[in-house]
Amino acid sequence: MIPPFWPQLFIKTMPDKPMTCLLLLSICKMTELAYITLENEMDLTLAYKKSIQVAELIKLTVATQTVFATAVSEVSREIMDKAFEGACTIGFTQVKDRYALSAKLRFRIDEDFPKHNEGFDYARKLVPLMEASFSEQEGFVLLQMAIPTSSKMDEQKMVLIKRQISLQGPISAYEELKLRNAALSSTNQEQELELIHAKYLSEQKSEFLSIASHELNTPITILRALSQISLRLVDPNEIKLYGHLQKVEKQAGKLVTLTQQLLDVSKIEHGQFTYNKEWVPFKDFMLSVIESFKLLAPAHKISYELGADCEMQIDKNRIEQALANIVGNAIKYSEKGTTISIRTAVQDDVVRITVADEGIGMSNETLAKIFEKFYRSDMAHSQYKGLGIGLFVASKIISDHFGSINVKSEEGMGSSFAIDFPKLILR
Template sequence: MSLNKIAGEQEEEIRRSKIIDEQKTEFISIASHEIKTPITVIKAYAQIAKKAKDDNSQFLKEIVEKIDFQSSKLLSLVQQLLDVSKIENGSLIYSMEQVSICSFILEMASIMRHILPNHELITELCEDVDVRIDKLRMEQVFSNILGNAAKYSEKNTVIKITSILDEGFVKICVSDQGIGMSTGGMKSIFEKFYRNEDVIRTHAGLGMGLYITSKIVTDHGGKIWVTSDEGLGSRFYFTVPF
């Protein structure tokens, strides 16, 4: 091996290490902000509730609902951090069970319609088949992908879930009418801590959701990928064996 080649490989390794360090630094900064925000809001509402008059029950109910919402947001952030840690040390555990996939998708769609009331969520599914999945983890997959579809698309637009049977797999697609992404974004979207530069300032997030999602899908024996057109929307595909 020539000295030039060795030097080139060393430079590339240094470059990759620098990028990883920069991503970690940026992640710590973003994570600190994302976690601090709901804590600050919870504390503020708790202080307001303490000063409220006892007879103002409707006001207190609204305050408690806001505290509950921010607490759920904080719990989700902490859960993502824990999941990444489990993935890194190989301790992500699954509890597999037999599930009718289309029934499961319809159930998830019903739940997500309440969570995403500003979007029209429609389904177009294949014949039902049984699959072996961890229901809680697969709920996480749908929640992450559908949540992103809503986050990066305008209100009152359509999010569509389709499924087909394809050579021993159920192929599921979630399509949206959102901002889409570049070719570079599609290549990196499932990487840990990755966030597209175009949306960092306008959309909150830690860059962990799709990384965790991809790990769950592959651990179920499936694959995950995305196609997209900038300004027109994205289509997230993943497969589950049956």
């Protein structure tokens, strides 16, 4: 019954020696024509029909088609009833210049799986070659029926048969539905993996930023303090040395700011961004903040108009930080000598702070993303320094004060940021 052209190594497969079957499965080159997951009774019918379809295209006799399909169906039934996650692959295997119609079945098992059963025994009587092998958790079955040399099977004919099956499409509505579900499941799995990978990268980046910012904060702060002390000790008349120390102090200040921004991002992500809120006279607070902005932007004109007064329950330092980030952006992206205007108004129990500039403006794409962490437009990335953190932190501070922030902008026409705080924090 066993075709003489199959090497004897493939024939002797014992249940306690699964590697032999694995060797057979790996050495026999298989051209896959159909793949069926074994989940319910309809899959048994599908496995039977796909076996018939392939055998018919090879032009095997009707009797041979039925025998092979019945063997596949019997083994599939045993797997579906007594194993887990079974799957059947139907196609051609090749050893040297000879071909066989084959079905490979792989499935998970537990210790209760009967390695000798009626379905397997019946299938052995139907096909010339059937090999079954088991490991502790997996089972493998290979069914093969030699293709007569009169069929003149070769690589080209296999390609044509594969193409014909593809053109014929699903053989039933159930297979069509199964294929669609499989495609959808595959897409969902890919998306899920992408999300997991993105989350992992984000967590790794956040961890790195947290560690880096904490490690850098102390030495940079010390460096800036020493540079400030040196400036007080050095005679200003020593122009060259004094100038160098001023540059060191300025750059150290920038590093302190950047490090503090990274620390803020880390605190936000770890839920450690805290506030010390108190009732503050709004007008006095804004006047103090505007004076500091004038020092921050000596090359720009700072105009302001303050509306009615009220009291707000805020963290003064955090709100000043949020406004400084917004005004800092206005300074960075507008020419020297242009005006940055700050307006406030109290209307319908809402306090509005508006910061407008005459800078480069933003595209609609940028407007949709400016509050995202680390986002910078292509133009900003190429022409201006920064990390893309300021507006992210500002929006977090404002939302944590129950406020909202909206932006209007047009490329080349400047930008306007409107910050609203509700009645909830006013009195």
